[in-house]
Amino acid sequence: MSEEQLQRDFQSKLDAEIRIEPKDWMPDDYRKTLIRQISQHAHSEIVGMLPEGNWITRAPSLRRKVALIAKVQDEAGHGLYLYSAMETLGEPRSKAIDDLHSGKAKYSSIFNYPTLTWADMGAIGWLVDGAAIQNQVPLCRTSYGPYARAMVRVCKEESFHQRQGYEIMMELAKGTPAQKAMAQDALNRWWWPSLMMFGPPDKDSKHTAQSMAWKIKRHTNDELRQAFVDKTVPQGEFIGLTFPDKDLKWNEEKGHYDFGDINWDEFYNVIKGNGPCNKERIKARRAAKENGAWVRDAAAAYAKKKQNKSTEKAA
Amino acid sequence: MTNDLLKYVLRRADSELVLGHRMSEWCGHGPELEEDIALINISLDHLGQSRSLYQYAAAVDGEAKTEDHYAFQRNERDFGNFLICELPNGHYGNTIARSFFYDVHSLLFYERLVHSADKTLAAIAEKSLKEVKYHFRHSAEWVIRLGDGTEESHAKMQEAIDEIWTYTGELLTDDELDIEMNKQGIGVLNSSLKDAWYNKVEAVLNEATLKIPEGAYFQTGGKSGIHTEHLGYLLAEMQYLPRQHPEATW
Amino acid sequence: MSNTNDWPLWEVFIRSKQGLNHKHVGSLHAPDAEMAIKNARDVYTRRMEGISIWVVESVHMHASSPLEGEELYEPANDKIYRHPTFYDIPEEIGHM
Numbered sequence: 001m002s003e004e005q006l007q008r009d010f011q012s013k014l015d016a017e018i019r020i021e022p023k024d025w026m027p028d029d030y031r032k033t034l035i036r037q038i039s040q041h042a043h044s045e046i047v048g049m050l051p052e053g054n055w056i057t058r059a060p061s062l063r064r065k066v067a068l069i070a071k072v073q074d075e076a077g078h079g080l081y082l083y084s085a086m087e088t089l090g091e092p093r094s095k096a097i098d099d100l101h102s103g104k105a106k107y108s109s110i111f112n113y114p115t116l117t118w119a120d121m122g123a124i125g126w127l128v129d130g131a132a133i134q135n136q137v138p139l140c141r142t143s144y145g146p147y148a149r150a151m152v153r154v155c156k157e158e159s160f161h162q163r164q165g166y167e168i169m170m171e172l173a174k175g176t177p178a179q180k181a182m183a184q185d186a187l188n189r190w191w192w193p194s195l196m197m198f199g200p201p202d203k204d205s206k207h208t209a210q211s212m213a214w215k216i217k218r219h220t221n222d223e224l225r226q227a228f229v230d231k232t233v234p235q236g237e238f239i240g241l242t243f244p245d246k247d248l249k250w251n252e253e254k255g256h257y258d259f260g261d262i263n264w265d266e267f268y269n270v271i272k273g274n275g276p277c278n279k280e281r282i283k284a285r286r287a288a289k290e291n292g293a294w295v296r297d298a299a300a301a302y303a304k305k306k307q308n309k310s311t312e313k314a315a
Numbered sequence: 316m317t318n319d320l321l322k323y324v325l326r327r328a329d330s331e332l333v334l335g336h337r338m339s340e341w342c343g344h345g346p347e348l349e350e351d352i353a354l355i356n357i358s359l360d361h362l363g364q365s366r367s368l369y370q371y372a373a374a375v376d377g378e379a380k381t382e383d384h385y386a387f388q389r390n391e392r393d394f395g396n397f398l399i400c401e402l403p404n405g406h407y408g409n410t411i412a413r414s415f416f417y418d419v420h421s422l423l424f425y426e427r428l429v430h431s432a433d434k435t436l437a438a439i440a441e442k443s444l445k446e447v448k449y450h451f452r453h454s455a456e457w458v459i460r461l462g463d464g465t466e467e468s469h470a471k472m473q474e475a476i477d478e479i480w481t482y483t484g485e486l487l488t489d490d491e492l493d494i495e496m497n498k499q500g501i502g503v504l505n506s507s508l509k510d511a512w513y514n515k516v517e518a519v520l521n522e523a524t525l526k527i528p529e530g531a532y533f534q535t536g537g538k539s540g541i542h543t544e545h546l547g548y549l550l551a552e553m554q555y556l557p558r559q560h561p562e563a564t565w
Numbered sequence: 566m567s568n569t570n571d572w573p574l575w576e577v578f579i580r581s582k583q584g585l586n587h588k589h590v591g592s593l594h595a596p597d598a599e600m601a602i603k604n605a606r607d608v609y610t611r612r613m614e615g616i617s618i619w620v621v622e623s624v625h626m627h628a629s630s631p632l633e634g635e636e637l638y639e640p641a642n643d644k645i646y647r648h649p650t651f652y653d654i655p656e657e658i659g660h661m
Contacts (some may be wrong), residue, residue: 005532013491021631023628023629023630023631024631025369025631034393038535046343046348048426049342049351050343050357053344056339056340056342057336057340057553058520058553058554058555058556059556060387060556060557060560060565061383061387061557062332062362062365062366062369062382062383062386063366064364064565065339066359066363066366068363069339069342069355069358069359069362070355070359072342072343072355073342073351073352073355073356073359073611074611075350076343076348076352076610077352077611078347078589080349080352080444080593080608081591083348084591084592084593085591087574087592088592092571093574093594094571100363112519118556118565133624148440150591153483153591157611157612168565171564171565172565175563175564175565176560176562178560178563179560179563185340205489226506229502239476284344287344288344288345288346291344291346291406291407292345292347292350292407293346294465294467294468294471295346295347295350295408295461295468296346296347296570296572297464297465297467297468297570297573298460298465298468299461299464299572299596299597299600300464300466300570300571300572300596301464301465301570302459302460302463302596302597303465303596303597305463306597341636347572347594348594349593349594349600349604349607349608350604352607352608353603353604353607356607356611452603453603456599456600456603460596461598479618
């Protein structure tokens with residue numbers, strides 16, 4: 001079949017909302033874009049374990065402790081589902097992880113902010129997972145089959161994450177003055193970075209148009225951001241917290257909230273590696289890999305020995 | 316009688332809590348992503364067991380206590396966990412060795428505790444036993460792979476076994492409370508597990524090409540609240556928020 | 566950098582309940598089959614999704630090529646005699 005014909009077949013599948021599967025023909029750039037996006041997504045889950053992992057040993061009740069651990073474990077699981085989807089495109093996980101460790105691959109910049117108090121566990125669950133869900137639900141219909149299926153699993157499991165975060169915030173907001181102040185402070189610090197999670201404004205987003213055409217992405221950054229703000233603001237007001245944005249107000253005419261300008265300088269700086277925790281996060285991931293090398297090697301060596309023994313027996 | 320039962324339940328709960336807490340420290344730092352997930356599962360099992368036991372303790376205590384009271388409001392000397400549970404994670408081989416020795420004990424302990432005259436303890440034992448079988452499988456498989464893996468891993472694993480061995484004696488001896496609870500048909504004599512424990516440990520270590528340490532002196536004290544220096548730090552970290560905000564709920 | 570001791574990739578199939586087929590759910594890395602099954606249990610059945618697990622090392626999976634789709638699958642389209650409704654059974658016989 002000619003390249004042109006293949007391209008036409010590919011496009012007609014997309015038009016008919018038929019999923020692309022691993023062995024189907026696909027344009028090189030489609031494959032590359034997917035590898036970039038899925039691996040970034042997977043890296044975000046894995047690096048995202050660290051800021052929350054930071055509070056596992058200090059969770060203030062046993063119930064909160066097990067919920068937080070289960071949540072962080074889910075993130076590891078989600079990273080794994082996503083790497084697994086990525087590997088169907090022919091990209092080995094070890095290579096993607098090397099790219100993360102060398103700084104070549106990106107991950108969600110929100111995880112480069114420090115988790116300073118227990119309330120940050122609430123804010124992350126409520127806001128960061130809320131924003132992630134906003135981003136992820138449409139990805140359940142993304143055009144690449146393994147990615148879409150991974151996202152279905154992720155979204156199904158993620159539903160408890162935002163609830164556990166909001167519950168933490170709610171409990172703090174109705175607690176002692178010190179607890180309430182802790183909750184407000186966490187909202188103040190996490191609100192703007194959460195809005196940045198949707199990526200640069202549509203007019204500056206270099207990947208959006210092509211990704212939309214390929215149906216990898218189903219909504220623009222600004223659409224998703226607006227939907228998130230509209231959903232989240234009433235939730236915060238309900239528990240008596242104030243958003244750190246004086247321009248935030250309901251716009252009756254548009255049927256949406258207006259909100260202030262996002263500090264994109266900060267965003268690009270964090271992406272470039274200047275966030276408060278960029279170096280620490282990558283260092284922690286690298287250390288895990290390096291410290292675990294002898295363990296992985298041992299298991300691999302043992303498997304080889306066993307295999308040799310069983311071939312000897314067979315011979 | 317109530318007091319004895321309470322103490323007996325609490326110290327088992329403490330062991331599960333402290334070990335579960337230690338395992339949770341691995342979260343995000345395991346040697347491979349799959350292993351991270353496995354360690355976290357095991358940590359959650361231990362913590363789940365500790366919660367069941369603390370909740371039962373609260374019922375026995377009858378003073379409107381909660382599970383969190385026992386975990387967050389007691390001091391070092393009140394904790395009755397086995398010393399082995401509080402040892403720092405060290406490298407992966409240390410963590411595996413610690414779990415392995417403890418898992419073999421738990422397996423044998425819960426196998427007998429399911430016959431306890433105390434119905435609640437028997438039920439908790441039954442649920443825990445399913446989990447512990449898996450823990451044992453996990454730690455034993457890793458002892459074998461690290462022991463019989465590379466030269467480096469063999470050396471590291473043997474060193475870990477030797478180092479932690481001194482904390483295993485406590486798993487197999489009884490104090491007055493153990494004896495009393497056993498007399499009442501409620502508890503299990505640790506000393507009755509000794510032969511089975513050695514057999515199981517020996518079988519795995521043999522397969523792993525590792526040696527059982529000889530002529531060691533055994534550390535004890537955990538059950539009577541005489542701990543290693545590590546426990547204080549663990550509790551300081553774990554308890555700081557509820558202690559800083561005594562009037563708060565979370 | 567990546568080295569040759571990277572654990573191989575395994576495909577995971579899970580039977581969610583008795584009476585159903587094993588279904589492909591994804592993949593993972595493990596040093597050997599025993600560990601692959603253990604890891605699959607931890608990764609893919611955290612919420613009681615399975616009662617039986619198969620793992621197959623990915624290099625041992627062979628797949629048809631989508632471009633051969635026509636040869637492989639279309640002939641089956643006209644072998645309707647493989648389907649029960651091809652056969653007329655008198656109504657009085659009831660369900661067969």
